[in-house]
Amino acid sequence: MKELSLNILDIAKNSVKAKATQVCVTLNETDDTFEMIISDNGCGMKQDFLKTVTDPFSTTRTTRKVGMGIPFLKLAAEQTGGSFGITSVHESESEEHGTETRAFFHKNSVDFTPLGDIISTVITLIQGSPDIRWIFRHSMPDKEVALDTDELRAVLGDDVPLDNIEVIMWIKGYLEEAYAQSE
Secondary structure (H helix, E strand, C coil), X not given: CCCHHHHHHHHHHHHHHCCCCEEEEEEEECCCEEEEEEEECXXXXXXXXXXXXXXXXXXXXXXXXXXXXXXXXXXXHHHXXXXXXXXXXXXXXXXXXXXXXXEEEECCCCCCCCCCCHHHHHHHHHHHCCCCEEEXXXXXXXXEEEEEHHHHHHHHCCCCCCCCHHHHHHHHHHHHHHHHCCC
16 A cells, blocks of 8 residues: 555454444654554454464455455565564453554655555544544654544534534544644
């Protein structure tokens, strides 16, 4: 993928399909490194499937027999000298179930993929699955951008859905302003 934000979108959509009620997207960035962590409380994966999840021919899709999102993310991280890991606990194994995907990149590598349009990714996730608790946090050397949809729900109440266009436009403006600070 041309942007890491598209990988985030792909993995977070997997969390939605896994019936997660909470998805956390955490980005930790220094001057030299970039780490992405996506965790959820979805149904998780059984260990036999987890062992094959980085194989492009291992997929739960029924529309095609290949799944390239996770294998491409793993390759993108490793090409920068970074690392990739995924852990998961299936709902049949524990009440504390879910999946965590981690990718670590060295930004000074010629193979580092840019983050891209993370604001549009966050908005797409919230608008597409407004009932999920989305927790987004991007830590950078000079600032932190954070958004928790439970905080928005506390202010808006039950009568205003998060996919309301006015709410979505407010989220967009809030994120744009947060990223613009200190630039």
